[in-house]
Amino acid sequence: MIKRLNIVFIFLLMVPAKLFAQKSADDSLKEPLKQVLTEIEARFHVQIKYDESLVKGKIVTFAKWRFRPDADKTLNNILTPLDISFPKTGNVYKLRKFDYPRWTVEDGRQQLDYLSSLYNDVASFEKRKQAIRECVYSTLGLSPLPAKPNSKPIVTHIRQMDGYTIENVAIETLPGLYVCGSLYRPAKSKGKIPVVIAPNGHFQSGRYNKDQQKLCATLARMGAMALSYDLFAWGESTLQFKFEDHNRSLAMSIQALNGIRMIDFLLAQKNADPARLGITGASGGGSQTILLSALDDRIKASAPVVMLSCYFYGGSLSESGMPIHLCEGGTDNPELAALFAPKPQLVVSDGKDWTEHVPEIEFPYLQKVYGYYGKRDAVTNVHLANEGHDYGISKRKAVYQFMAKNLGLDLKAVQDENGNIDESKSTVENEQALYVFGDKGERLPGNAIHGFENMEQVFNQATSGNKQHN
Known part of the structure; x- marks a missing residue:
């Protein structure tokens, strides 16, 4: 009996070895990722681009079992476990490390359809609007807003232009934290005048970019007080x-705070009309336009340019680094833009970036929400299918017309005899002319913070009573 038990025991000891041998044979089901991608290209007649470092050494288990009848589902099955995303343009996929703010178009569409199902009238949408707004403020760490420093704005000398003036300004938004901008005013004005705040985007030179300068100068020539200001850690912010x-x-929280405080500054000007405050920005400036319009009720007309998308939230942490898009079970930029309803909103889109689907996806959603208020026509879309990602003249023309209509600006002041927009009298200055603190930063205040860690400490102290949530 004992001998028989020993034989059984020895047999059982042998079983794991056999199983291991069988499992080793299963190694043939593993394939290098690079080889699998080549198979996908051949099977589905697509092109897949990637950096070699992204795929080097990566193995796909049970690769053949992950294939499906179309390329999208196949790539999803193979790449998602490896934290690799695969945005598509035409017939070409470009692999990149998992990029949380960049979804597929279909994922974005489905998310927007889901959000749209959460409300069907003004009451239900207003309830969600309030909840999202409170959550966004809290998630940014800005509920309540930190106290304003007692310092006065720093203003440079006035430069006289053709029909308008420019002066450079800096305000302190936290102790030792300064944001700089350029303030454009009509040369002549009577009574209260409209104001437009213009956060710049991630275009070369930021606030000094020629398109940004022409935008604000032309708005000033139309009768508005227009303010362009630096992104955080761009422009003169790089002095700190x-x-x-x-x-x-x-950076996302700091930019939101800077934008709100710049609005405070604008509306504190003695001839500013608080009933006619507009905002417009492109790209990263469009992200700020959407966010500030959702947060600040003082804004009366909003024009986000080449940014609104249900499947892309911005490629910089300054646009999506704080998890506001997780608020209230998840939201997205179109829903944040919808929080501006029923006030006038212009969405400018183009055919060569993530706004290419606005006419058939994001815009109908906005019209639906605006329709709850009986203001479907208050939201409009100018889609430039043959243009790309910029704040070029076609986009600016659309914004000039929108702001003229909704803020009471004089469009004729910038039109030629044929009725065309003429920006020839809007001067583009050199970068140094727009500095507040001097060519080498020699006029930067002595209390200025230096270094991100020091700024982070100041922010935490100023908001120590605030709780973040999502």
């Missing part, structure tokens, strides 16, 4: 921080 600090999560 490294350029790389712009792509850090807290």
